[in-house]
Amino acid sequence: MKKLSFLSALCGAAMGFGAVASANAATTLEAVKAKGFVQCGVSQGLPGFSNADDSGKWTGLDVDLCRAVAAAVFGDAEKVKYSPLSAKQRFTALSSGEIDILSRNTTWTMTRDTQLGLNFAGVNYYDGQGMMVPIALGVKSATELDGANICTNTGTTTELNITDYFRTNGMSFNLVAFEKADEVVAAYDAGRCDVYTTDRSGLAAQRGKLTQPDSHVVLPEIISKEPLGPVVRQGDDQWFNIVRWSLNAMINAEELGISSSNVNMKKFQSKLAPSVARLIGKEGKFGEELGLSNDWAYNIIMQVGNYAESYEKHVGLNTPLKLARGVNSLWSNGGILYAAPIR
Template identity: 60%
Template sequence: MKKIATLVGATVAIMATAGAHANTLETVKNRGAVQCGVSDGLPGFSATDSSGRWQGIDADVCRAVAAAVFGDAEKVNFVSLTATERFTALQSGEIDILSRNTTWTLTRDTSLGLNFTGVNYYDGQGFLVSKDLGVDTAKELDGASVCIQSGTTTELNLADYFRVNGMSYEPVLYDTSDQTVGGFEAGRCDVLTSDQSQLYALRIQLSDPDSAVVLPEVISKEPLGPVVRQGDDAWFNVVKWSLYAMINAEEMGITTANAEEMKSSNDPGIQRFLGVNGNMGELLGVSNDWAFNITKQVGNYGEVFERTVGTGSPLNISRGLNALWSDGGLQYAPPVR
């Protein structure tokens, strides 16, 4: 009975929190900026550059939301969060959106009072090892010590994988990604495990990136995407469609460079998307040129991917599953109509 009472109490608390923040769009407009929760520093996803400006595919999702709401992609306050801090910060209202390489799972989608708004990066968990370890596959890691970032899905995935394959391991837990890669480089573990995209980002932080290799195995599905609180459909729609706008823009061939010119297109779908005709923005509670502002100021999905994590970036990751559906990938957005 005590356990049931505790669960009921937790559910009520989550519902009360959601209800207290049920007008996020209005709150954001009154504040004049989007409060965006990002990582504590993950190149390609959200990390500061030499001038202190946040860069990355996750940071640009927040800029897209700001462009939709304010017509100004720079109206974002970035809040750096560890994996263990991120959900509490969103639940409490400290941030309006969590855009921090966060995996969409059933547990998170139901028990935390949160809603995932889509997937901006399809990923999977893998292993980074020193070449000196002399292994070619994850099946050779029996008895290895493994560096893991606490508070992430990687802990359970790792335990499941080793149990299924009849192997043992010694976990070495850290709070941040920087600490994790530091432990790996210092030799406190044989292996570093995380999402493969994160492994490539952490690998370039090593003093000698060529000394380590990412093993070929992918042991999980890790759909990463932005998160908002449950109970606020208006804000959920704005964040969701800001991401979809980036994907739709790429599908329609609209870029930062040609967005203004494309307003003259005879294609009714493009005219509707860019706000020349129709009332798509009004339905979301923003201006009708919301998608134009996103594309012009932030870029379409392909442009953002390429400069942050793609072959035009230090991570040099190919599109793979993150290619458009029309190119054999999984990225697919509902139509703006």
């Protein structure tokens, strides 16, 4: 028997039944199939990425990833339940087994990958941290921000990045860190801070909540790399593969020109490029290797769409966020989006 200290005994009592529940289920896929839905951890409301509308329906780029996994597992993209999580709750919720996937604009860093007992299954948005200031402040560059008050969220990489940036440039600053994004926006809007910093996609999404969105400007500096992606628990490679390949399927579909509008036509077409045939399950047994049915990717494309469709629908130029594809274009179009092939 393991030697137990009083401390670990108490901790065991504190962890309680959450730990027991996850210990009994053999694999995440079996557990998900048994309960009949995917439990997906999302943000508490970040327009374009994960946001609930008036009727409680969740939409966004991050939400689409969860829907893709549900489509791959159940053949039904609607079989998802959402857990809105704050930045600091998210990893605990995932490691305790409360959620199956964390798809909440989460930055992939080495610490998180190696120390939290989690695995990042890929990148669905390449972002970078930016800063927003009121135009009235007359600041043109982040290097002029010495002595500024800065509002941000707790429990994110933004706290570390902004600290690093100011230390590197030998500037002083005060950090005011809130638990939820809404309070950050409200405090910045009230004038508590000179600067609001978060990922640039987040700045674009939150800008609409300010009383005068047009009187603020995002500074040109991008002070960090923020590859955002879905996260799963470490130690279940099958589930990890399902999430990773659901994302890869969406990116590959865009590259192969398969979208929700033409995937049905392709299915009944007799002459198909081999790569397309493999993607939509007409050739090979790629789905079965994942523990799913062979039309897994067909279901994703049919019900959720390819990456480009998802992007344009939620964050693209025709949405309030107006984010150009930029680095999130396919590698073949000058971006860095590059998924491993299905073969």
